[in-house]
Amino acid sequence: MDATGVTxxxxxxxxxxxxxxxxxxxxxxxxxxxxxxxxxxxxPGTSRLVLNxxxxxxxxxxxxxxxxxxxxxxxxxxxxxxxxxxSNHYREIFxxxxxxxxxxxxxxxxxxxxxxxx
Amino acid sequence: MTxxxxxxxxxxxxxxxxxxxxxxxxxxxxxDAGRWAAKVDRLDVVARDGVRGTNVAGRRLTGPxxxxxxxWQKTYRLTAGAAVTPEQAITTWKxxxxxxxxxGNRFAGALTGISPGDVALLDLAIGGGVKxxxxxxxxxxxxxxxxxxxxxxxxxAGWITFSAEGTPAGTVxxxxxxxxxxxPLYEVAMTLxxxxxxxxxxxQTLTALGHRLGAADTTxxxxxxxxxxxxxWRNAGNVWHNSMVRSVLQTLAAPVTALRRxx
Numbered sequence: 001m002d003a004t005g006v007t008x009x010x011x012x013x014x015x016x017x018x019x020x021x022x023x024x025x026x027x028x029x030x031x032x033x034x035x036x037x038x039x040x041x042x043x044p045g046t047s048r049l050v051l052n053x054x055x056x057x058x059x060x061x062x063x064x065x066x067x068x069x070x071x072x073x074x075x076x077x078x079x080x081x082x083x084x085x086x087s088n089h090y091r092e093i094f095x096x097x098x099x100x101x102x103x104x105x106x107x108x109x110x111x112x113x114x115x116x117x118x
Numbered sequence: 119m120t121x122x123x124x125x126x127x128x129x130x131x132x133x134x135x136x137x138x139x140x141x142x143x144x145x146x147x148x149x150d151a152g153r154w155a156a157k158v159d160r161l162d163v164v165a166r167d168g169v170r171g172t173n174v175a176g177r178r179l180t181g182p183x184x185x186x187x188x189x190w191q192k193t194y195r196l197t198a199g200a201a202v203t204p205e206q207a208i209t210t211w212k213x214x215x216x217x218x219x220x221x222g223n224r225f226a227g228a229l230t231g232i233s234p235g236d237v238a239l240l241d242l243a244i245g246g247g248v249k250x251x252x253x254x255x256x257x258x259x260x261x262x263x264x265x266x267x268x269x270x271x272x273x274x275a276g277w278i279t280f281s282a283e284g285t286p287a288g289t290v291x292x293x294x295x296x297x298x299x300x301x302p303l304y305e306v307a308m309t310l311x312x313x314x315x316x317x318x319x320x321x322q323t324l325t326a327l328g329h330r331l332g333a334a335d336t337t338x339x340x341x342x343x344x345x346x347x348x349x350x351w352r353n354a355g356n357v358w359h360n361s362m363v364r365s366v367l368q369t370l371a372a373p374v375t376a377l378r379r380x381x
Contacts, residue, residue, distance in 0.1 A: 025148065057148075058148045058149065058150050059150060060150060060153070060258060060260070060263070061257060061258040061263070061265035061277065061279050062263075062279065064277075065191075065277070065279070065296050068181070068182050068183070068189075068296065069345060071183070072189060072345055072346045075346075076346075089151070089154075092156075092157040093154055093157075095157055096154070096155065096156075096157045096158065096179070096257070097179070097181050097257070097267070097277075098178075098179060098180070098181050098183055098184055099181065099183060101183055101184070102183045
């Protein structure tokens, strides 16, 4: 983990779905890391992007803003965004900021992969 | 000093000035418990002196996802110098937030300052003797930043983050808005001078704060980036909640309302 306090690994599931495993702190400072992961995950063939927040340790309002920026980029490419692994605390923050209306939240990876595919 | 960037030139983070403090985040594990507001579905309002207090109670919060217009990230920065720490700057900003606003605008918040979950009522000067009555919700607050989120009917859907960071040049204070105009009427208004007016508002606010903090140079830099040039037409119906229209109607109806109360 570098000074941004976060690592993001990318897994490709099939031809058109990618999972980004987020570990650490989500703040505005981690935008280069997230956008780099997005470049790797969100190629031309990717139609669904799933964010795994099971390793999320901390998030501030700058982190929420960064996710909105990611959402804009995904929408431009007509890609769906989904998330899973959020604790109750962070799920409530998604609901409070109404980010859950654009990034669908699932309980686990299997549901996220299936849900995103429908 | 102003700079504007179109969406086609926005790649990502390198164009969004990152906090020196945030760049070093993660060295010490942090805990955000108590810094975020508890979840609310609709806003409850406590009456406050000096503001009309309408167009907030019962409204939902709106972020950029719920807005209508182009999405903008607007950043205003001022170097306050080395005599004040980021924590001191934010403590002063939180404790005296309304005092730094330009004249003619009212921010009526809790007496205790800015705390997560607070709802503040606003009367904003929009010209012609009309005050736009709206509010803001304190979404997040810690020692070095705090964020306000807007309700339905506000000029924009989004949030404003106020922060301070230590840099080699001293403490830098910043206000950063991530927003979309809430509905088509506001989008037109923002395009026809609203954005410029908002820039002036926050430049004056930071200048006043800079004076309070003892800044030697109170020059404010402004950086406006259009993050998304598309409009979200599915949210055009937000115009139903438009607080500007409602405030005008409330102002026109005020004499009748007062007579009814007396009767």
